[in-house]
Amino acid sequence: MSERTRSTWQGLAGAAVLLAFLGGTWQTYAAKADHFFLPTPEQIGARLADEWLTVDVAHLFLTSSALTAIGQTFATAVVAWLIAALLGICLGVLTGSVRLLDEITQAPFLLLRSIPGVALIPIFIAILGLGSDMRIAVVAIGCVWPVLLNTAAGIRQLEPLYLDVSRVMRQGHAARILTVLLPAIMPKVFAGLRVSLAFALVMTVATEMLAGSGGLGALAIRYRSTFDVSGLWATLAVLAACGLLLNAVVVLSENSLLKWHKKWRSASE
Amino acid sequence: MNRSPIIVDVRHLSHTYGTGPGKVQAVLDVSFALESGKSLAIVGPSGAGKTTVLRCLTGLLRPQEGELFVAGERVTGVPEGIGVVFQDYSRSLYPWLSSVRNVGFPLRAKGTSRSEMRRRAMNALDMVGLADMGAKYPWQLSGGMQQRVAIARALVTEPSLLVMDEPFASVDAQTRAELEDLTLRIKQDTRMSMITVTHDIDESVYLSDRVVVLSKRPSVVLAELPVELPYPRDQISSKAHPSFLAVRQLVHQHISAEKMKEVS
Numbered sequence: 001m002s003e004r005t006r007s008t009w010q011g012l013a014g015a016a017v018l019l020a021f022l023g024g025t026w027q028t029y030a031a032k033a034d035h036f037f038l039p040t041p042e043q044i045g046a047r048l049a050d051e052w053l054t055v056d057v058a059h060l061f062l063t064s065s066a067l068t069a070i071g072q073t074f075a076t077a078v079v080a081w082l083i084a085a086l087l088g089i090c091l092g093v094l095t096g097s098v099r100l101l102d103e104i105t106q107a108p109f110l111l112l113r114s115i116p117g118v119a120l121i122p123i124f125i126a127i128l129g130l131g132s133d134m135r136i137a138v139v140a141i142g143c144v145w146p147v148l149l150n151t152a153a154g155i156r157q158l159e160p161l162y163l164d165v166s167r168v169m170r171q172g173h174a175a176r177i178l179t180v181l182l183p184a185i186m187p188k189v190f191a192g193l194r195v196s197l198a199f200a201l202v203m204t205v206a207t208e209m210l211a212g213s214g215g216l217g218a219l220a221i222r223y224r225s226t227f228d229v230s231g232l233w234a235t236l237a238v239l240a241a242c243g244l245l246l247n248a249v250v251v252l253s254e255n256s257l258l259k260w261h262k263k264w265r266s267a268s269e
Numbered sequence: 270m271n272r273s274p275i276i277v278d279v280r281h282l283s284h285t286y287g288t289g290p291g292k293v294q295a296v297l298d299v300s301f302a303l304e305s306g307k308s309l310a311i312v313g314p315s316g317a318g319k320t321t322v323l324r325c326l327t328g329l330l331r332p333q334e335g336e337l338f339v340a341g342e343r344v345t346g347v348p349e350g351i352g353v354v355f356q357d358y359s360r361s362l363y364p365w366l367s368s369v370r371n372v373g374f375p376l377r378a379k380g381t382s383r384s385e386m387r388r389r390a391m392n393a394l395d396m397v398g399l400a401d402m403g404a405k406y407p408w409q410l411s412g413g414m415q416q417r418v419a420i421a422r423a424l425v426t427e428p429s430l431l432v433m434d435e436p437f438a439s440v441d442a443q444t445r446a447e448l449e450d451l452t453l454r455i456k457q458d459t460r461m462s463m464i465t466v467t468h469d470i471d472e473s474v475y476l477s478d479r480v481v482v483l484s485k486r487p488s489v490v491l492a493e494l495p496v497e498l499p500y501p502r503d504q505i506s507s508k509a510h511p512s513f514l515a516v517r518q519l520v521h522q523h524i525s526a527e528k529m530k531e532v533s
């Protein structure tokens with residue numbers, strides 16, 4: 001077993017032990033204290049099994065209501081994130097390379113990104129109504145900033161020699177952007193994409209809570225307003241799992257696309 | 270009499286950086302020419318406009334005054350048929366590509382097929398003695414090997430002119446000697462024309478058929494010294510040859526005189 005595999009397994013084992021310990025403590029305390037708002041992990045688990053899970057492989061082990069809710073939250077978050085990624089990369093490349101554009105957009109961008117995305121939701125509802133267009137729009141605007149800023153920083157920090165080399169090879173502008181610029185800034189861009197995805201999920205849930213139109217956020221609000229505490233906690237557990245899954249997808253694709261970067265970094269340590 | 274065509278012709282090159290009180294005149298008046306198949310070294314004290322001259326020659330910088338011709342064509346952008354080797358090998362090779370992909374990269378701009386790119390890249394790597402290092406990334410190789418990859422990349426398009434900007438300044442002395450000999454071998458085999466910018470006086474004489482000595486900023490040509498060393502050259506007998514010693518001494522004298530000006 002290689003060094004890296006062993007340390008990965010060690011990490012996982014450590015995490016499992018920690019989780020088991022925390023879970024055990026929670027179970028014991030919650031059972032004893034019998035707080036209304038603090039169910040035991042057992043109760044949450046039972047609720048998940050009842051309403052969320054089935055043995056049907058074809059439905060990914062989820063009940064149809066679970067699938068609908070998770071599907072909507074996922075779809076909104078991912079579509080909005082993809083729009084934000086495209087927008088952020090394009091605007092980031094432009095503001096990073098054209099000094100004039102950078103200077104013009106500094107103040108307005110600073111203003112816009114200082115507003116917490118969640119605070120924009122009521123305005124977007126007022127303008128665009130309660131449909132999926134509004135949800136996707138507000139989440140996309142809210143999570144574009146990490147991508148935009150990281151991309152612009154990547155461009156500004158680009159090694160000038162890379163461009164000299166491209167020029168003496170008589171590369172065209174388009175080829176230079178696609179084959180030199182983008183690969184060179186990819187590590188920075190990916191860092192921005194990872195943060196942006198986390199934002200996207202947060203904003204999607206917040207939007208669903210405020211707009212009350214389906215998805216996990218609306219479900220959480222419904223449970224809260226009916227004081228269905230176990231239901232609420234079960235929804236939170238599902239949300240956590242969604243966040244972990246999305247993060248894992250980004251990390252895995254980053255590992256394969258940016259293999260060279262990981263190896264390079266570990267080689268120079 | 271069959272004279273080789275002039276492959277590089279620099280006429281009254283002049284360039285100033287910046288405007289206003291902070292401006293710096295790097296090059297005042299530099300002229301020289303190179304015959305096809307020969308090699309030229311440009312040497313001068315640090316701060317001379319050597320890199321400026323090179324950037325004008327490779328089309329990366331448009332000179333304020335003067336004209337440059339490569340293979341009879343006026344230089345307006347990057348000229349065709351040149352290969353360039355930069356000093357900083359670790360930053361001139363792309364870290365997301367393997368060595369063979371780095372070497373084949375210039376062929377992409379010409380729309381060569383994948384398999385043809387690979388074949389020619391492997392050929393070029395073979396020429397620099399790195400045939401089995403194709404799969405390695407540049408940052409997995411030593412400094413000397415990285416510079417060889419950079420040289421291979423400059424050669425892959427089979428240029429008629431190789432331009433090198435202080436190519437061996439960042440490697441140790443032994444590696445430098447190996448790379449100098451590699452360069453001479455390549456020049457013999459391909460009959461390429463070569464211009465090398467260097468601050469190493471020994472290297473300037475060893476590698477060239479003519480040495481152009483530049484003054485400090487604002488640069489002018491102090492001397493053009495022909496080198497009558499026979500080929501093939503080697504580090505031991507060539508450096509003991511009377512022509513080597515004579516030219517070397519002259520270059521040293523010019524450069525020391527330049528340095529004295531700074532003090533006075």
